[in-house]
Amino acid sequence: MKIKNIIFDFGGVLMDWDPRYFFKDYFNDDEKMEYFLEHIAQSEWNEEQDRGRSLAEGTEIQVKKFPEWEKELRAYYDNWTVMLKSDIPQNVDILRRLEKTEYQLFGLTNWSEETFPYALENYDFFRIFNGKIVVSGTEKLIKPDPKIWHVLLERYNLLADESVFIDDNPRNIEMARSLGFTTIKINPDTNLEQELSDLGIKIH
Known part of the structure; x- marks a missing residue:
């Protein structure tokens, strides 16, 4: 054919696109950054926004789960354009x-x-x-x-x-x-x- x-x-x-482009400087600590991206703002969570869940809803769900990471989670979509290198x-x-x-x-x-x-x-x-x-x-x-x-x-x-x-x-x-x-x-x-x-x- x-x-x-x-x-x-x-x-x-x-x-x-890679969230590390923003979070590398944000954390200035690669180990902490990798922990955050693997366990807190993991790709499965981001994929739900790709599936159509709103960024606001996705952020609130994750902040509720991991309140101690609230600042970092809110920074994720606020700085999304930096991740698109x-x-x-x-x-x-x-x-x-x-x-x-x-x-x-x-x-x-x-x-x-x-x-x-x-x-x-x-x-x-x-x-x-x-x-x-x-x-x-x-x-x-x-x-x-x-x-x-x-x-x-x-x-x-x-x-x-x-x-x-x-x-x-x-x-x-x-x-x-x-x-x-x-x-x-x-x-x-x-x-x-x-x-x-x-x-x-x-x-x-």
Whole structure:
């Protein structure tokens, strides 16, 4: 089957987001920071905001659980933009070059509906998708739930076996593969152009 569509995850693929970018200076103590991120503001908690829970509600739930960490927990979303350090230039360059090809480009991201607009406004490459982006916080569904891929396929009338899905999370890659997508797993040292070329996708 000929590939027609290329679907990008954002965090870890096109955007460099990590709470450590803020909390490293905030704590000035790596051990304390890692404890906080692993046990107090853990990724499972943040994912619930990506699934559609409001930032305010998520914060209050966690403050109630860990009142001694209230200051740090309130700092989390107040300083979220510091955690969004930059784009990932080599992959954004590939996206810009793909815009000039015949492939259709889509976004499928686990991202809070409240914080995603900041990224949209501050990084011009998002316009390349022409609004064809499925955001977990808006849909109240989160990868690796297969339903969020079905939202993308149905909304834009796509076939999984005509689509490449690019993500940095192994669970999401595994699920996409099981749904019939061709996949590319991104690591910090991945040569995305080479990976696409290996699939027969040439970028000029």
